[in-house]
Amino acid sequence: MGSVMILKKPLTMADSKHLKWTLADCTRSRWGLGLFLNICCLALLTFTACTGIGEMQEDPQKEIIQKIKGSWILQSVEMYNPDLGPGNEEDVSEVMVGANPSVLIFDKFDYLIAPGSSRHYLPLVGNWEIKIQGQSGSLSFVSPGNEFVSKFELSEDNRLSQSLRYEISRQPTECMKSYGLGGTIYIYQYTKLPE
Amino acid sequence: MNSLLLIWTVNALTALTPLPDTTPLEKSKVFAYPVHHAENNAYLADEPFVFYYASSLEKKESLQASDSFAVLIRVIGSDQNEYRLGNLITLNSMPELLMKPLQNGLYRYVLIPKDKFAGILPPDVEIRQMIIRIYSIPYCFQDRCEVDGAWVFNFPCSR
Numbered sequence: 001m002g003s004v005m006i007l008k009k010p011l012t013m014a015d016s017k018h019l020k021w022t023l024a025d026c027t028r029s030r031w032g033l034g035l036f037l038n039i040c041c042l043a044l045l046t047f048t049a050c051t052g053i054g055e056m057q058e059d060p061q062k063e064i065i066q067k068i069k070g071s072w073i074l075q076s077v078e079m080y081n082p083d084l085g086p087g088n089e090e091d092v093s094e095v096m097v098g099a100n101p102s103v104l105i106f107d108k109f110d111y112l113i114a115p116g117s118s119r120h121y122l123p124l125v126g127n128w129e130i131k132i133q134g135q136s137g138s139l140s141f142v143s144p145g146n147e148f149v150s151k152f153e154l155s156e157d158n159r160l161s162q163s164l165r166y167e168i169s170r171q172p173t174e175c176m177k178s179y180g181l182g183g184t185i186y187i188y189q190y191t192k193l194p195e
Numbered sequence: 196m197n198s199l200l201l202i203w204t205v206n207a208l209t210a211l212t213p214l215p216d217t218t219p220l221e222k223s224k225v226f227a228y229p230v231h232h233a234e235n236n237a238y239l240a241d242e243p244f245v246f247y248y249a250s251s252l253e254k255k256e257s258l259q260a261s262d263s264f265a266v267l268i269r270v271i272g273s274d275q276n277e278y279r280l281g282n283l284i285t286l287n288s289m290p291e292l293l294m295k296p297l298q299n300g301l302y303r304y305v306l307i308p309k310d311k312f313a314g315i316l317p318p319d320v321e322i323r324q325m326i327i328r329i330y331s332i333p334y335c336f337q338d339r340c341e342v343d344g345a346w347v348f349n350f351p352c353s354r
Contacts, residue, residue, distance in 0.1 A: 079243060081229045090228050092243040095307050119241075119307065170242075175352035179237040184229050 060154060061132040068130065068139075072164050072190035074102040074118050079186050089187065095119075096186075104164075104190055111141060121170050121186060122148055139166055146171070164190040224252040225329075225346055240309040240322040240350045248329055248342070251300035257339035261331035264342070265292040266304050270312055271324040273353075278315050286334045293332065308350070321353045 077096035078089040098117025105112045111128040113120055126143030132154060141148045150166035165187060172182030227238070228245040238244055246266065253259055268280040281289045294302035308322050316322070329342035 079229065084230060090243075090245055092245065092305060095243050095305050095310070119310075173352060176239070179351055181237055181239055181352060184242060 061130060061137075064132070064137070065130055068106050068128075068164065069108070070106060070195055071193040072104045072106070073193055074104065074188065074190055075163075076189045077119075077186060078189075079184050082183060082185055103193070120188075121168055122146075162192045164192070224249045224342075225344065227346075227348060236347070237349045237351050238308075238325075239352060241307060243305055243307055244325075244348070246294075246304045246306075246327060246346075248294060248302040248304075249300060250302060253342070255339075255343060258331055258342060261340075262296065263332040264294045264302050264329050265289070265332045265334070266294060267292065267328045267330065268306075268311070269326045270308065270316070270322045271326075272316055272320040273323050274317070274320050276320075278312060280311060280315065283330075283334065283336065286330060287332060294329070322350045324349055 074097055076091065076093040078091050078093075080086075080089045096119050098119070100116040100118075102116035102118035102120070103114040105114065106128060109127050111126055113122070113124040115124070122141055123143035123146050126141055126146070129140045129142065131138050131140070135154045136151060137154050138149050138151045140150075148168045150168060152166075167185050167187050169185045170176075170182050176182035226247050228247070229238075229242075248264060250258070250261070250264070265286055267283070267286065270278050270280075272278060281292050286292065292304075294304045296302055308325055312322060325348045327346045327348075328344075331340045331342070334340050
């Protein structure tokens with residue numbers, strides 16, 4: 001009876017004396033020992049679950065980097081004029097995605113677009129980088145003289161998805177600027193190849 | 196009397212205010228994408244060029260029953276010469292020039308001009324202008340199979 005009363009009290013590290021006493025006390029009856037072990041198991045389970053959740057929420061950047069590494073195959077390309085607003089995307093896969101599959105490979109630091117017949121307004125080799133800030137992130141493709149940054153919103157879908165989608169807009173030349181050209185945005189969509 | 200004058204003034208001002216032209220499809224049987232609001236009608240030769248024909252707006256009676264159309268494309272190079280993709284003689288046997296039918300009588304043709312003319316233009320010659328005409332297929336070698344009009348697009352910049 002005494003042991004039950006003590007176990008109802010919350011246990012802390014400071015109560016180690018009590019814990020020691022409780023353990024000794026508990027072993028005196030089978031019923032008390034069973035209850036004590038049950039509570040220990042419950043505490044252990046709660047601790048494990050809490051640690052697991054902590055790990056999942058700890059570093060989304062690391063998680064996304066791991067998901068991106070590998071080979072991706074180009075599926076479709078759409079284009080749109082930002083001046084016209086959303087809903088004006090035009091599917092141009094038939095001329096942008098070549099007959100040969102186009103593969104984008106993310107290594108530890110480098111990216112490589114394997115030579116194919118698809119059209120990419122992106123240097124075929126360079127470095128890549130992911131940055132996460134709060135609920136948004138950016139994927140950068142960097143090569144000498146060029147940097148394309150594509151921003152995205154971080155959601156559960158992004159983190160679990162097997163598809164990669166980025167938007168790029170060409171850097172306009174002086175001539176393009178003078179004619180109001182170069183603002184078209186291209187949306188590239190890839191799916192991951194099995195490893 | 197004063198309120199009537201106010202209504203008249205508001206109406207007059209509304210009529211004078213120019214509205215932006217945001218409905219190319221409703222006005223023209225042919226339009227291109229990307230849509231540029233600039234008057235120079237300029238495009239880039241190494242980017243996709245999408246060309247639409249709305250046959251439902253066709254006024255020529257001989258074409259109203261047609262359900263297959265093809266394009267003939269000519270370009271003017273930076274050397275001032277003209278280059279052609281296909282010709283009227285071979286038009287019926289060139290499926291790569293057929294427009295793709297969409298819904299509601301809309302037809303679409305998409306190309307990257309630089310890629311399409313890669314084997315036709317000499318090296319170092321850039322596309323400066325592109326002229327598109329539309330024909331009903333099978334082409335009958337007569338005016339009744341030709342869509343009236345030739346559409347001109349400029350390519351002022353080289354990359």
